[in-house]
Amino acid sequence: MNGVAEEVGVVASRLTLNVMPVQTGENNLARFSLGQAGRATLRVHDATGRVVRTFYANPAARPGVGQLDWDRCDQTGKQVGAGIYFFRLETPSAAIVRKALLPR
Numbered sequence: 083m084n085g086v087a088e089e090v091g092v093v094a095s096r097l098t099l100n101v102m103p104v105q106t107g108e109n110n111l112a113r114f115s116l117g118q119a120g121r122a123t124l125r126v127h128d129a130t131g132r133v134v135r136t137f138y139a140n141p142a143a144r145p146g147v148g149q150l151d152w153d154r155c156d157q158t159g160k161q162v163g164a165g166i167y168f169f170r171l172e173t174p175s176a177a178i179v180r181k182a183l184l185p186r
Contacts, residue, residue: 099124099171101180109154112180114171115147126152127168134162143173154184 102111116122124138134156138148155161164186170179 097171097173097176097178099169099178099180101169101182109151111149111151112169113147113149116143116145116173118145118173118175119143121174123170123172124150125170125172127170128162129166129168133157134167 096115096117098113098115100113102113112124114124120143121141122138122143123136123140125136126134128134135152136157137150137152162184164184167182167184168179169182170177172178
């Protein structure tokens with residue numbers, strides 16, 4: 083599922099997104115929850131707002147908890163540079179953004 087794991091049957095009461103801090107050279111780990119079924123998208127943007135990678139674009143996502151392990155690669159598989167990135171989880175009724183710092 084393109085780097086995203088889901089736990090079906092675990093229902094969150096609302097939309098949440100947590101990005102775990104990383105050490106040099108490690109992957110970013112993000113955990114998210116969807117409080118209701120429907121369209122959901124999880125993307126990573128660079129500091130300029132450009133979409134670096136789309137992890138999760140599901141028109142019929144089920145409520146529950148999910149996790150992704152970002153390997154620091156863009157949509158084409160090329161490794162991105164150190165810097166600030168933004169994880170954005172979006173549904174039709176809400177959106178949440180979390181900042182992540184990728185060290186060298």
